[in-house]
Amino acid sequence: MDIDKVQLASLVILIVGIILNGSVITFFLLSIVSLILISIRRKDVITVVLVSMIVGFLFEELGIHTGIPFGRYAYNFPPYILGVPIFVILGWGVFSFISYLVIMDFPKKYKVIFFPLLMVIIDLSVDPVMVTAGFWTWAPSAVEWFGIPVTNFLGWYLVSLIISLTFSNRTYYSRLSPLFIIPYFLFSLTFVLSAKPELFIPLLVASSLAGSISLILYLLENRINSKLV
Secondary structure (H helix, E strand, O other), X not given: OOOOHHHHHHHHHHHHHHHOOOOHHHHHHHHHHHHHHHHXXXXXXXXXXXXXHXXXXXXXXXXXXXXXXXXXXXXXXXXXXXXXXXXXXXXXXXXXXXXXXXXXXXXXXXXHHHHHHHHHHHHHHHHHHHHHXXXXXXXXXXXXXXXXXXXXXXXXXXXXHXXXXXXXXXOOOOOOHHHXXXXXXXXXXXXXXXXXXXXXXXXXXXXXXXXXXXXXXXXXXXXXXXXXX
């Protein structure tokens, strides 16, 4: 079976975008190019991204007014759409994109199990950095993870679970699909490599979790694919 050059190009461009993650605009632009390319072969991917942006926006809108489901917080990250930063809306799409690529060839039951976990692990990396940079602030909470309420991660799990319920039940097979764990793990790793001293421990934990779940999913996907070929 020949390697799909379109998917390979999408993979490489996404990896380059993550390596250049220090430039937010470059990261988002290259992620969009990667998304467009892979959507030539996989229409389900663009659907996942669009659904994630819509659902994420709706829950962010609910969150900034009620504190449900993430907890009480305020943004300082213009420009906004109805109070929600545009880059946060794009973030829901891009983070879903990176997470979904890891499991896109899995049966739906595995997607529903692992997608929310993959998303929460990404937020374990992103949220501490963005809070430290002042892009949003959290109200004090009884139970926190380095200044971030645990309710935030429970909210991310819930919203991501809702998104995963919309996924297609169709199972695919691609020789390249196991390689999409690379950008997922690399995304968390880049945060560790550029971490401020006070963020090193939470980002190292997040990166370790990303590496662990990537290995588990790599082994699981090889097992699933061996039954399909």
